[in-house]
Amino acid sequence: MAYQIFLKKSAEKELAVLPDKIHDRIVAGIISLAGDPRPKKAKKLQGREGYRIRIGDYRILYMVYDKEQKVEVFSIAHRRDVYR
Numbered sequence: 001m002a003y004q005i006f007l008k009k010s011a012e013k014e015l016a017v018l019p020d021k022i023h024d025r026i027v028a029g030i031i032s033l034a035g036d037p038r039p040k041k042a043k044k045l046q047g048r049e050g051y052r053i054r055i056g057d058y059r060i061l062y063m064v065y066d067k068e069q070k071v072e073v074f075s076i077a078h079r080r081d082v083y084r
């Protein structure tokens with residue numbers, strides 16, 4: 001069963017200001033999480049809960065809630081900025 005995808009307001013704002021070149025790739029990456037919220041390329045975050053996937057130089061940080069079948073994206077940013 002597919003998971004529902006939710007974006008926090010902060011993630012929506014970060015997505016809105018991305019360059020067009022990477023925007024579509026990021027959206028495709030987020031949509032793919034509905035079918036597999038923990039793909040092989042996902043890494044568990046250290047020191048905090050959640051996972052991250054790489055899309056080029058950008059990172060998508062998200063939480064997985066298995067009981068609710070929900071994925072919540074809380075940050076989308078360039079790799080130099082995402083963990084700050």
